[in-house]
Amino acid sequence: MPLGDGTRAVHAGLPAPVPGRPFLPGPVPAAPYHLDPVAGPQPGVDGYGRTDNSTYRALETAIGQLEGGECVVFASGMAAVTAVLLTTLRSGDTVVLPSDGYYLTRVFAAEHLPERGVTVLTAPTSGPYPAFDDVRLLLLETPSNPGLDVCDLAGLAAAVHARGGLVAVDNTTPTPLGQRPLDHGADVSVASGTKALTGHSDLLLGYVCTRDPQLAATIRTWRARTGAVPGPFEAWLAHRSLGTLDLRLSRQSANASAVSDVLAGHPAVRSVRWPGRPEDPAYGLARRQMRRVPGVVTFTLADKAAVDRFLDASELVFAATSFGGLHTSADRRAQWGDNAPEGLVRFSCGIEDTADLVADLRRALDAARA
Known part of the structure; x- marks a missing residue:
């Protein structure tokens, strides 16, 4: 079966x-x-x-x-x-x-x-x-x-x-x-x-x-x-x-959905991409082609200083260059010579409780804007 x-x-x-x-x-x-x-x-x-x-x-x-x-x-x-x-x-x-x-x-x-x-x-x-x-x-x-x-x-x-x-x-x-x-x-x-x-x-x-x-x-x-x-x-x-792949992906994807909504509505964020959002330009194709959307969200803040303030203010988000792990992490891609805007962040959602992650994200974004 x-x-x-x-x-x-x-x-x-x-x-x-x-x-x-x-x-x-x-x-x-x-x-x-x-x-x-x-x-x-x-x-x-x-x-x-x-x-x-x-x-x-x-x-x-x-x-x-x-x-x-x-x-x-x-x-x-x-x-x-x-x-x-x-x-x-x-x-x-x-x-x-x-x-x-x-x-x-x-x-x-x-x-x-x-x-x-x-x-x-x-x-x-x-x-x-x-x-x-x-x-x-x-x-x-x-x-x-x-x-x-x-x-x-x-x-x-x-x-x-x-x-x-x-x-x-x-x-x-x-x-x-x-x-x-x-x-x-x-x-x-x-x-x-x-x-x-x-x-x-x-x-x-x-x-x-x-x-x-x-x-x-x-x-x-x-x-x-x-x-x-x-x-x-x-x-x-x-x-x-x-053995835990399905469970991990399910929580990561759910967290990414909530995170992308917060990012899209916050004034500190200049752009956000997650193919699971109906507003994302890749949403239609992703929905037809993918079995589930992963827990990675990409967004852009004003500059490097804003990203620094964001990471310093967060209690749950680790600065790390890999993604897909149990712990939520963020990586400012320009630091690797990736030809990316200075404020672009690849945000990898972990398996933390969604409410905790969202609350931490809001505080860190407020600090980034300040």
Whole structure:
């Protein structure tokens, strides 16, 4: 029978019940394993930790069930996205990246792809897009980070596929419970698991999911040869955290809804974006395409000084550059060279009581205005 998100998250990747064994075995921190002294390495039997580990195979099974594809886990989100770029692109190819997406992806592409003969183009998430005639790979990020624009995944995937290209989607912000890119025609879903997927701000992780067995094998080989494997303990922590994903996202999204309403009505705020608000320009597309809107809200105050006053006055909001965790955090994006306005804040709602978070937000915004 079809299962709900909460049930799937709790049971994803768990082994069959065995009396006397834990629900989630592991972690298995071994690097080398015993080999058959005569036959040598055997298929399906762990041989060396850089290519085989039962702990991260269990995590791959779990994430693959949630994304709807074969999963390859990586040591970080950047390791995952660079693996996609460097395994799919060759000299003479063209890649299109989001001009308003995660800026380090653009930095990596600009610094390392042209010297490999790859043409790098950018386009805003909401468009317009260049012609896809010579595009080998279109990398999307929807909602974009930090602007929270949304694009039509199915329409763009159809246009790129008609010209023989591939589509990859950075699914970090929504997670697979908020959006399943492979269901909308994408060839690859890539994400940082450091953020909302695991949600406890205690590990680094990335992953790539695809329904193309050959592409999955290529990505897996790349990981083994470059050594970008996650640690077994991090993989175990991530798998443990998946069980509460549905619960965490539900509270974060509810908090984001309340927070966005407060922000939209406060005189200190110059702009606010959250695709879950009916007034947001991305609302209609997000409602059709996304299974739920994540708990990240972006807003703009007057300048850096206003953001400083806001953070100093808040009792519940931590200054931190990651997002998707249990604790509400805020990040002034311009401090990272993100080509953002000085007063732009990416606000990641945690799982605090909504009333407490709203009250704290109002006090901090009043201080920012003063």
